[in-house]
C-alpha cells in the first residue's frame with residue numbers, strides 16, 4: 001500500500017508518520033514540498049505519487065488569525081482538500097481528512113453526534129466546515145475525523161503553554177466555561193491507522209466520525225491538572241497548586257469566538273471499531289512524562 005501524507009510536521013502529522021508505518025510505504029510531505037496555497041503544484045504532486053491512501057494532516061490552524069485571513073484559511077482548509085478529493089475519486093484512493101469541534105456553535109447541552117447540524121462561530125470553523133463539505137462532495141472513499149483540543153509533544157499547544165507559564169508566573173487566569181476533551185495527537189494517529197486497516201476489512205463505514213479521547217474537562221480543569229502533575233513530578237514551578245484563577249470567556253477576549261460546549265460524542269466510532277477510546281487524562285499523563293524528560297535534558 002502506498003500512503004501519501006500531507007502536513008508531516010504538524011502535531012498530528014508527526015505522529016501519523018509513526019503510526020502509519022506498519023501499513024505500507026509512506027511518502028510524507030511538508031509545506032515546502034506541497035504548499036496547499038499553490039493549487040496547480042498540489043495537483044501535480046498528488047498525481048505524481050498516485051497513492052492508495054491520501055492522509056491530509058495539513059491545515060490552517062491559527063484560529064484567531066483566521067478572522068483576518070479568512071480567504072487564506074479557506075484556500076488551505078477547503079479548496080486544497082477539494083483537490084485531494086477530486087484526485088482520490090479519479091484514482092480510487094481513500095482520503096483521510098481531519099476536522100474540528102469548531103464546526104459547532106457549542107449551544108447543545110450534551111455532546112455533539114456526527115449528524116448534528118454544524119453552525120461555526122468563527123472563520124476557522126467555517127473554513128473547516130467547507131473542507132468537510134468539499135471532501136464529501138468530491139465523491140471519493142473518505143473518512144473525516146472530527147477531533148478537539150489537540151496536543152502532542154511535537155508542536156505548540158495549551159499544555160505546553162501552561163507548563164511554561166507555570167514556571168514563569170506566580171498566578172495564571174484560565175477560562176473555565178468552555179468544556180471539551182483534550183485529545184492527543186498520538187491517539188488520533190493510532191486510531192487513524194486502525195481505521196485504514198478497518199476500511200480495507202470492510203469494518204468501518206466511510207464518512208464523518210468523531211475521534212476524541214473520552215471524558216470532559218474545561219481549559220481551567222486541564223490547566224489545574226497539568227500544574228498538579230508538574231508539582232507531583234517535582235518540577236520547579238513559580239505557580240503553586242492553587243494559583244490558577246478560573247475566569248469566564250468574556251474576561252479573556254480573543255478575535256475568534258469559541259463554542260462553550262466542544263464535547264464530541266465518540267461512542268459511534270468506538271462501538272463500530274470495537275475498541276475503547278481512553279479518558280483524556282491517560283494521554284495527558286504520557287505527555288507530562290515526556291515534558292518531564294525533556295526538562296531533565
Ligand SMILES: NC(=O)c1ccc[n+]([C@@H]2O[C@H](COP(=O)([O-])OP(=O)(O)OC[C@H]3O[C@@H](n4cnc5c(N)ncnc54)[C@H](OP(=O)(O)O)[C@@H]3O)[C@@H](O)[C@H]2O)c1
Pocket residue numbers: 007008009010011012013030031032034035036037057058059060061076098099100101128146147148149150151155156
Ligand atoms: N490543534 C487543535 O487543537 C485541533 C482541534 C481540532 C481539530 N484539529 C484539526 O486536526 C488537524 C491536525 O491539526 P494539528 O494540531 O496537527 O495542526 P498543526 O500542528 O497546526 O499542523 C498543521 C500542519 O499544516 C501545515 N500547513 C499549514 N499551512 C500549510 C500550507 N499552506 N500548505 C501545506 N501545509 C500547511 C503546517 O505546516 P508548518 O509546519 O510549515 O507550519 C503544519 O505542519 C487539522 O485538520 C486541524 O484543523 C486541530
